[in-house]
Every structure is written in C-alpha cells, then in structure tokens.
Amino acid sequence: xxxxxxxxxxxxxxxxxxxxxxxxxxxxxxxxxxxxxxxxxxxxxxxxxxxxxxxxxxxxxxxxxxxxxxxxxxxxxxxxxxxxxxxxxxxxxxxxxxxxxxxxxxxxxxxxxxxxxxxxxxxxxxxxxxxxxxxx
Numbered sequence: 849x850x851x852x853x854x855x856x857x858x859x860x861x862x863x864x865x866x867x868x869x870x871x872x873x874x875x876x877x878x879x880x881x882x883x884x885x886x887x888x889x890x891x892x893x894x895x896x897x898x899x900x901x902x903x904x905x906x907x908x909x910x911x912x913x914x915x916x917x918x919x920x921x922x923x924x925x926x927x928x929x930x931x932x933x934x935x936x937x938x939x940x941x942x943x944x945x946x947x948x949x950x951x952x953x954x955x956x957x958x959x960x961x962x963x964x965x966x967x968x969x970x971x972x973x974x975x976x977x978x979x980x981x982x983x984x
Contacts, residue, residue, distance in 0.1 A: 864896035
C-alpha cells in the first residue's frame with residue numbers, strides 16, 4: 849500500500865506539472881497580448897498544487913478505493929475541472945465571442961483532457977508491461 853501512495857503522489861505531481869506547462873505554452877501562443885497571459889502558468893501551478901494536496905489527502909483517507917492509476921487520474925481531473933469552473937473559465941464562451949481570452953479558457957480544458965488521456969494511456973501501457981513481466 850505504501851508503494852501506491854507514493855505512486856499516487858508522483859502521478860498527481862506529474863499531472864500538475866503537465867497542466868502548468870501546457871498552460872504556459874498556451875499563454876505563449878498568444879504573443880500579441882502577452883501581458884494578459886503572463887501569470888497564467890503560475891496561477892495554474894498554484895491551483896494544481898492545491899488540488900494535489902486535496903487529492904492526496906483524499907487518497908490517504910480512502911486508500912482502499914484508489915488502487916489504480918486511472919482512479920487517481922479521474923480524481924485529479926474532476927478536481928481540476930471543478931476548479932476551472934469555479935474560477936469562472938467557461939469553455940463554451942469561445943463559440944459565442946471569439947477572443948483570445950475565451951480561446952485560452954477553451955484550451956485549458958482541452959489541455960486538461962489531453963493530460964488525462966495521456967495518463968490513462970500510460971496506465972494501460974504500464975499495466976501491460978507489468979503483466980508481461982509477471983507471466984515470464
């Protein structure tokens with residue numbers, strides 16, 4: 849069980865850093881208004897670290913429920929999307945008013961879903977590698 853707790857912490861940190869890096873790249877994509885997106889990655893990393901602490905405490909409290917990587921990734925994703933919704937970033941406003949700010953909000957959601965899919969694919973590949981080693 850100790851190994852799963854360390855794996856969960858590593859997974860939460862990796863997902864936080866990936867979301868922050870993708871937010872940074874999203875902010876650099878809009879070079880014409882760099883002042884507006886200057887603190888985007890910093891605010892995302894702070895929010896992700898808060899989410900990481902909340903998720904890790906949840907995993908510590910409910911150890912038996914979080915026995916797979918994909919369950920931990922789902923927990924982080926739900927908390928991250930909830931944080932984005934509560935902070936006022938609506939992904940659908942871009943389709944009503946096409947501005948850089950609304951596009952950034954949409955890309956934050958898309959980046960988050962991309963990170964989640966990458967973690968689920970990592971879980972599938974990792975599970976198959978471990979399973980093949982157990983058979984040998």
